[in-house]
Amino acid sequence: MNLIINGKRRRLDVPPMARLLDVLRESCGLTGTKEGCGEGECGACTVLVDGVAVDSCLVPVAQVEGCRIVTIEGAAAAKKNATALQNAFVEHGGAQCGICTPGMIMSACTLKAGCSRDEIKTALAGNLCRCTGYISIFQSVEAGLPPSPRLRRTGKSRLCKTKKGSRARRR
Numbered sequence: 001m002n003l004i005i006n007g008k009r010r011r012l013d014v015p016p017m018a019r020l021l022d023v024l025r026e027s028c029g030l031t032g033t034k035e036g037c038g039e040g041e042c043g044a045c046t047v048l049v050d051g052v053a054v055d056s057c058l059v060p061v062a063q064v065e066g067c068r069i070v071t072i073e074g075a076a077a078a079k080k081n082a083t084a085l086q087n088a089f090v091e092h093g094g095a096q097c098g099i100c101t102p103g104m105i106m107s108a109c110t111l112k113a114g115c116s117r118d119e120i121k122t123a124l125a126g127n128l129c130r131c132t133g134y135i136s137i138f139q140s141v142e143a144g145l146p147p148s149p150r151l152r153r154t155g156k157s158r159l160c161k162t163k164k165g166s167r168a169r170r171r
C-alpha cells in the first residue's frame with residue numbers, strides 16, 4: 001500500500017483490509033491517533049484524509065491508497081491553525097484525560113477562521129468526550145481559531161463553513 005502520511009510517502013506491507021487506525025498506530029508508530037469505540041461512534045480515531053475528517057477505525061487502508069493522511073503528529077506542519085488549537089486545549093482545559101483530544105483537534109482543523117459556536121458544535125458532533133462536559137472544548141476551539149479577516153477589519157462577525165463532507169462519516 002502506498003500512502004502519504006504527514007507529508008511523507010510510505011510504502012507499507014499491510015493487508016488491504018487492515019483498518020487505517022491500526023496501520024497508523026502499529027505499522028507507522030503514530031500512536032497519537034486513539035482508539036475509543038472502534039466502531040465509528042466516538043471520533044477518537046479522527047484523522048484527515050485529503051483534508052476531510054474521517055474515523056480511521058472504519059476505513060480499510062485499501063480505500064485510502066494514494067491519499068494524503070494527516071494525523072495529530074503531523075497536524076502542526078499540515079494545518080496552520082493546529083498549533084494554536086493544541087495550545088488552546090491546554091490553556092482552556094479542553095484536554096483532561098486526553099483520549100478524545102487528538103480527534104477533537106483533527107476535526108477542529110477543518111474549521112475556518114471566525115466560525116460560530118454552532119459551527120464548531122457541528123464540526124465536533126462526531127467527537128465524544130467523557131471528561132470535560134464540552135464547554136471547555138468549545139472554548140478551546142474558539143480560542144485556537146483566528147477571528148475572521150472581516151471581524152479583524154470591521155468588528156463584525158462572519159459565518160464560515162466546515163470542509164464539505166467533513167462530517168460525512170456520521171451520516
Ligand code: FES
Nearest residue numbers: 036037038043057
Ligand atoms: S475509535 Fe473510531 S470512532 Fe471511536
Ligand code: FES
Nearest residue numbers: 096100129130131
Ligand atoms: S478529555 Fe477525556 S475523553 Fe475527552
